[in-house]
Amino acid sequence: MLLLLLLTNAFVLLPWAGAGRIIGGQEVKPHSRPYMAHLEIKSGSQTGYCGGFLIRPDAVLSAAHCVDKMGTVRVTVILGAHNMTSRERSQQKIRVGQWVIHPEYSPDDLKNDIVLLKLKPRARINQNVQFISIPRRNEHVRQGTLCRVSGWGRTSPNGNRSNVLREVKLKVQKEEICQQLFNNYQRQSMICVGDEYSKKATYMGDSGGPLVCNKKAHGIVSHGYDDHLFPEVFTRISYFEPWICEQLRRFELQDIPYSPSSD
Template identity: 65%
Template sequence: MLLLLLISSAFLLPWAGAGRIIGGKEVVPHSRPHMAFLKIKFVNQSGIHTSRCGGFLIRPDTMLSAAHCVAKRRIVNITVTLGAHNISVREQSQQRIPAARWVIHPKYSPVGYINDIVLLNLKTKAKINKNVKQIAFSGSNEGVTVGTKCRVAGWGRTAVEGRGSDVLMEVELKVQNDEPCKQLFHNYLRHSMMCVGDKNGKKTTYEGDSGGPFVCNQKAYGIVSRGVGTKPFPKVFTRISYFEPWIREQLRKFALQELPGSPSSD
């Protein structure tokens, strides 16, 4: 794998966040059954375009991702692919389901990627099996200690000048204290963000991985959000525990059952 050479952007475009897996490795096929691949079709002045992000299933018909993947765009449609390893082929394990609606956090701001979280409600429920499963997420009182090694998977780019990966890749990154992110990111908010990365600069995420889960001990604690300039370290992930009450409020509105493996909403 190449070392990270992030694409600079004075305006921090959505993909200037945390997109591709650099310095990681291909996962055992279908060993991350909670992972979702988002194909987002949108319109701008030059026509119809597509972009890609990651996400993860938390209910049979609901998933989480990053708000910047869908915000400030005229969306034509979003297709969610579950049960995938190689997204370039139509594997028998895959389930492709349109998103019926999505709810961006009401206080999301593209300036600093504040409250960078979105819930997507699928048009039909996914069929839960060995290749497609839900993942629990951290409750409002749950945290993960500095130094903990966790994993991030995605289909983002594996080279600076190139396309996204066809197969699911994964990298191991450490939870950092807040100081590196406070120094680099003017809008860093420790209560709603996590500082993550590899201090050696050899492993990171980049274009195409945004929205994927930061998984520690089989539970999602963060969402891939952003980075800056040419720096591979550190990265900012959305801290899920801070948003747990909002997530549950939206789930109630979706009229869904309670999440298995997560704290009660009662």
């Protein structure tokens, strides 16, 4: 397993990038979530997997803990996928040469757990590969909102990763629930998600995937407890919207060819 961060014997954060699962969900219609990205992360002899999502033809958002590794890390983004074991003509595989982790990301408690990956070449936008909108800085998702999370993760705690894209419906919860259970919880930059009674959740391997509410990606799968499914902590995208926009502008500047001024 990759990316199991053991903070104490009692408290285990689960960056879902090792084997992954969508628990209590169901398979989605093939290519009905065209913004979804499958990340293959190679570090030395180990290979981990994460989710992600396309927000522009040249940019994928994911969780910082997915790529925060020692040594050389190679990341490949696969777009337009449904069944990861078949050679789908719709798939676009892009080797990621550059990514930007939030400067205040903390691997110990997963604060500011967000990374922006630059795609070069850009993704080819078509029926199976499209981007999803993100909220503005002042745009918040309300408690009780029913959202969706997709991933290629396990369908049971001890099972294998799903070959096909699956999805689970989860409700946004009261902030107080996560504040009581997570010492690291920050209201402004995190979202408390899950349903105590539904037995539905994300898990390892679904990290970096989007929390889609009202057709926008409001959150990023980040972490939770090892011994129970509820609640889970998601990175709040609206809080990071100014930082995301700044990085996207830098991506554009990097693509402008250098032309020396003439005398």
